Amino acid sequence: MSRSIAWRLALAIALTCALVLSVIGVFLYRSLASELAFRDDQALLGRLEQMRALLNDSDSLEALQARPRLYQNMLGNQDSVLLVNRQDGGQVIAINPHQQSLPALQPIPRNRAPQRADIQTLDATVLLAGMAQGPAGETLSVTVGKRLNERELILARYRLNLYGAVGLGTLLAFCLGGFLLRRGLEPLRSLAHALRGINPRSLDQRMPVNNVPTELKEPIQALNAMLARLEDSFERLSQFSADLAHEIRTPLHNLLGSNSLALNQSRSPLEYQEVLASNIEEYERLNRMAENLMFMARAEHGQRPLHLQAINLRKVGDELCDYFDALAEDRDVRLGNSLSGTLTADLQLLQRALSNLLANAVRHAEPGSSVRLLRRDEADYCWIGVHNVGLTIEPQHVSKLFDRFYRVDPSRSEPGDSGGLGLAIVWSIMQLHGGQVQVNSDSSGTLFELGFAHLGEH
Template identity: 70%
Template sequence: MRSKSIAWRLALAFAMVCALVLSAIGVFLYRSLASELAFRDDMALLGRLEQVRALLADSDSLDALQARPRLYQNMLGNRDSLLLVRRADGSSVIAINPRQRELPALNALPREQMPQRRDVLTWQASDGAELALLSGQAQGPNGERLTVIAGKVLSEREQMLGSYRLRLYLSVGLGALLAFALGLLLLRRGLQPLRQLSEAVRSIDLRSLDRRLPVEGTPTELREPVHALNAMLARLDDSVQRLSQFSADLAHEIRTPLHTLLASNGQALNHPRSTAEYQEVLASNMEEFERLKRMAENLMFLARAEQAERALNLQTLSLQNVGDELCDYFEPLADDRGLQLQNHMHGELLADQQLLQRALGNLLANAVRHADPGTLISLQRRDAPGMCWLQVHNHGPIIPPEHLGKLFDRFYRVDPSRAEPGDSGGLGLAIVQSIMQLHGGEVRVRSDAAGTLFELGFGTRR
């Protein structure tokens, strides 16, 4: 809808601003013109009073002045001006008042006083006309005391100002309309790159997430949003790729136990077996079911962790006790492999006890599974500025550098052929990473001739 269009709103705002600016300029010019016209009329009256005073003083006689009334009418030049010269007894010497308007009583300026603009009186006649009047004393040729009244009807000024106001209203209206039309045209041209950007975004779907929005030729104001959109597309592409890979890995992981179950059950049904053999088949099936159950539980945990649905139960934990409990739990498995467990963790840490035990337990299970027989697996603590690092170190095969960055991916195994029935289905290290993300920490790994070292980093400034 047009009412929701940015271009229409901005064009309307631009038109309103132009109308306000034009109105302000028009008011200023109108007031300037009115002031200038008032100044011109007032100065004309002041000059007329002085001229009449000089004319009266230089004349031969008042009778000679009375004999030439048309001369004074021509001198005034129009029917909107009036001139009265009166004797002390009130009789008229000169009486030019075309519409015979009644005039108010005026205080005449002394003859020796120079008239000023403040002496001009504005008066409204009975017919509604507005007049500017000025009165002053004068002296006749024979020393007579006279009173001069000069006046001007202001209708011409009002007509001129009225015509100017009308032109001003039309100019402001037409200017606003023109500003709106030009603003709308310019805005539509200016928003063309945005429409092109919208077309480019519309053309990207799930099968073309590898495409990116063009940056070249994009206006400066839109480059930051374009970069943000491209970064979002990159994240979406990476997430979709990982989801696709996850789906493929999940299908592969589930297919193996399902194939095993189908094969064993098929053989058991095709050939008569003894009770002991059936029990052996069921026991084998239970191992596969346990594997599927662990996989489902791990996937459920990862899903909840990624959605931040699991609330942390933070508490101050004794790392010595946590390490001792884990070593006691894994000691039978370590003895079977000829391994020795040592706990050197100390101090306290603010963390979720169950999640910390699960993360360290997954690292210990991984270390016990891959450590060389007769070697030592140690739990240690290392403090750094603002961080507390919990370390699990074991001696075993060196992990190639190209695998280190993928160890925490789901279902990733350095050597798939070494998968064992009791493993986590390739989800153990992914769970460790999710636990550390919930704690706002990080996990890293290093593998060289000195052994393989996993580190869990917890921030100590909370």
């Protein structure tokens, strides 16, 4: 339960409600306490004024003493205190039901109306003292007071009710919040149920975006995009497995066929040597394939370190043209090098990438045409290109050219080619450099370009 989002959110809602209810409860409690205190203080002020008027209007103090019910009824309960004393300390009226000891208070002058600031609180009792004029102009001191027991009892009951209300409100918020959250998370459970039904055979399924909460639309769209990438990657992996099996099967069949023919009957040493030489070619083909696949695997996992250096592009282009000169002559193709300046890159990887592009360009170039090495610069990239004139690559093939074992025309594979891995290696090399590869093919020719980010080259 501690890891459940619904329960944790319900607990957070409950705690928030408890905090809000507590703040409201404290505010209401203090408002009630203030109102009760104001009411008691006003009653005490009025009581002093009433006693002043009663004493002033009385015929004699003896008459007041003879009729105590007059002021006892005015006081009204057992928590009230009333003391009237003469200047010599003699008591005229003494009402103190609880016989509590009262301190001597400084009475306010007779000619000044009492105020709340004159009231003092001592031993859970509010007291107010003032001077008054009795019959025949006699000066008297009046002390009125009230015990706070009733007020404290009211406040205690109110506090208890507040505690109960806050506790009950928190519990209700927790239960109701948990229930609503579980209802609100139902789309997530439906999504999880739908996802459990997806397997490698149903990667084409997508999660519905309509009729889902707005908050879930963006995650579901991202999930659908991830499923699309997984579907594409799975299809590529399946195709790669099939292509790999096909590419390996061809040399293995050649090896098995040649060896079976050699063993069917006795042959001369020269014929056996020819069989072994043919086998070596097939082994070399398998070896190149294995090395290329291992290189791409290491490149994709970043296990092939880069040895960056400033490279003289003119020199690299001349060396590559010299290397491919014999192949170009056989196909009646001319090689041209227009590279210049320097480039910061890994020399071996750059040579390998350009070699693969040049080999493809020469193989697919029209006889009598030219294959050129070009350079162009943009603000962020230096582009090294290989251009040839030949058959136009259809748009549906362009996005797959750098897939492993992909060939636009499988029938044109040759024993010395890369087995459909040449352009895939070029892509891996550019990924290691953090660069780009782009292809443009139209009636004017086909241009493969390698984009290297500028690192101070010129």
